[in-house]
Amino acid sequence: MNPLHRFGKQAIFVYLLVWFIGSLWMMAVLGSNAPQGNFLGINMAQYHDYACFGFAGALGGTLYGLRMFHEHYEALTTQWVYWYLMRPVLCFGSAIITIILFESGIMLLQVDDSMSARISLAFLTGYGYGKFMEKLRDLTTTFFNGKSSGNGTDGNGNGGGNGNGGGNEKA
Template identity: 50%
Template sequence: MFPKGQRHKIGVLLYLLIWFVSCFWLFGLVYSGVLQSWGGIKLEPVKDYVFYAIAGAIGGTLYAMRLLHEYYDDPMTERWLMWYLLRPIKCGGAAVIMIILFQSGILLLQTNDSMGAKIGIAFLVGFGYGKVLDKLRSLTETLFNGNGKYGCSGTPKEKDDSAR
């Protein structure tokens, strides 16, 4: 019925739609108290972080669906297939970690301390996952390597002659 590449794209679209709808459904179940445990883990103590993970996954899924639509005519490689499959999971995890970094004071952000504001930030982290990782990479470079003069082993970096 559909060519092989087309089937992969339709499969990815269905996968992303299931993630998208399921995240809203899961949000409602946890918020209403219907779902109180998951795999033997009580959700009440970590309820806020579940909301952040869900919001991050929604943001990542929405971004992935937008890209799937934008690049629909391009071939679906194995690399992109993995990108689409892992995107909601990575974005949910990154959203939780970013909220923890903001709450701990390691990263500063002037915003309301309400649950809605944190969920909004988690969504934005999921949606802008690539940019968030770029910022985290530069932050860790600044924090742990000082001025960037030394490599990971503590030995001086070789000079880059390409800047001449």
């Protein structure tokens, strides 16, 4: 018997629910300015905002994961377990990086400097993690190759790997 059918689906649901409720709870704790001093060698005051962004991203990613879990419950196979387990963690980190990229000016978007606007952006990054990764791939292609991915390149600077640039490069 497949272990996913016995308790796996329930375990994934509980895992996502813990992340969802835990992210809400941690955002409330951080919003109350309760954490003070150092925690595991980290100055909480210095990283307070980034922790809020991370948990907002995890909240968005977990909400999306719960939605997908609900929609595809019957079709859930073991190949998707890793996706469900890693989604909150990856969304936590990507939300923080998104805010850093916007604050640095590398990614341009008119977002208010308020905390609520940045938390909203972090949440949307978590919820739309797949789209965020596509944009990040486009950004790195443009940034490091000097080309946009919309010109027929495969992300490695050539047009699909045939070595001639796919006819899109100018001499």
